[in-house]
Amino acid sequence: MSLYKTAKAIVSGIFYPLYRIQVIGKENVPKQGPVIICSNHISNLDPPVVGITSPRDIYFMAKGELFERAFLRKLLYGIHAFPVKRGMKDRNALRKGLGILEEGKTLGLFPEGTRSKTGKVGKPMAGAGFFALRSNAAIVPCAIIGPYKPGKKLTVIYGEPMDMESHRVARTSAKDAAEAIMAEIRKLIENYNSQHTSLDK
Template sequence: MNLYKFGKRVVSIALFPVYRVKVLGKENIPKEGPVIICSNHISNLDPPVVGMTCPRDIYFMAKEELFSKPILRALMVRINAFPIKRGMKDRNALRKGLEVLSESNVLGLFPEGTRSKTGEVKEGLAGAGFFAVRSNAQIVPCAIIGPYQVFRQLKVVYGKPIDMDEFRANKSSAKEVTDTIMEEIKKLVENHR
């Protein structure tokens, strides 16, 4: 068993009962081909929660600081994470994300960039739209509906893939596509609260 699958099992055993995790819409995640899962961001626990509830392995971007120590770097790489420099355009991270998708993998993104302290869905950054228009990946919106409180139910809802044909045909801007993705995430939050 590889480290990703082992970690997924451990996280599931630890978090599912504590937060009474309920997962809806897993069937909306394509079983094969490139996929981008775009989720709202309310806690540091969001990446492991999305990772453990998705039936496919996910590659996540993680802040560059987590790769500064050799042991931590080795661990991050083995759990499918790759570094991104925050607050600037990071061409290496963009290239790596497109490479992940070109190999028919799943890329996990939190378009808001930082956690929402209020739990409300905030405006997304253009990065999610960039990957959506520059790849042929299917875009799956995801809503994490908290709060993360012990023995209170946490919902993870996967929506139907967003039709990207029109956006790609019209060469829509990355920001316009991200705005659409965030609207879909907001709808999931509102419909499943």
Template sequence: MKFYTFGKNVVKLVLSPIYRVRTIGKENFPKEGGVLICSNHINNLDPPIVGITCPRDIHFMAKEELFHAPVLKEILPRVNVFPVKRGMSDREALRKGLSLLKEGEVLGLFPEGTRSKSGELGEGLGGAGFFALRSNAQVVPCAIIGPYKAFGQLRVVYGKPIDFTEHRENKISADEATKIIMEEIRVLISASK
């Protein structure tokens, strides 16, 4: 068993009962091909929560600083996490993300770039739009809903893939593409209230 699968099973065993994690819309998730998952970001546990609810293995970007921590620098690469320099255009991370999508892998992003302190959906950064436009990946909006309260209920909702074919042809900007994605996430959050 590869380390990712082992890690996913352990995390699922720990987090699922504590937060009573419920997955909605798993049937919307493409079974093959490159997929870009874009989710809201309300807690540090969001990446593992998306990871355990997603039907396929996910690759995540994480801030470079985490790769300097003694234990994390060993574990993160083994669970498909790669570094990104925040606050600047990190060409290497962008290339790595595009390459994964072109190889038919799943890339998970939190377009807001950082956690929302209020829990409200913030503005998305252009990176999500960049990946949506520059790859032929299917873009799946995702919403994490509910407080991270022990024995509360946390819902992870996967929406239907957003069709970016026309947007790619019309050569819209990365920021405009991100706005489309954020609106779909907003719709998922509103529909679940």
């Protein structure tokens, strides 16, 4: 078994019961072809949670400093992470991400770029829009809802793939494309909250 599969099995065995993880819409993730899963970012635990709930193996960007230690670098590569320099345009990371998609694999992105301190969805950076426009990948919005507290339910929702072709044809800017993706993530959260608010009444 690969390091990725082993890590996924171990983390799943801990996180699913600890956070009572509920997954909705997993069938919306295409089984084949390039996919970009774009999620809101509320915790440092979001990458492993998206990793264990997605039906496909995911490649994530991780801050470059984490790759400075040999042991950690080997571990990160083993779980499909690759380095990105934060605070600047990292052409190597952009090429690596596009290469992953060209191979028909799945890229995981957090469009906000950094964790939300309030839990509310923030404004995206242009990165997610860049990958969406420069590839033919299916864009799957993902929403993580709920507190990371033991015993409390954490919900992960995968929305239907977005049609980005109109944005590609119209030559939409990367920033505007990222905004469109974040709008879909917000919609997933709002729909879920409205449904559960009405059920609680």
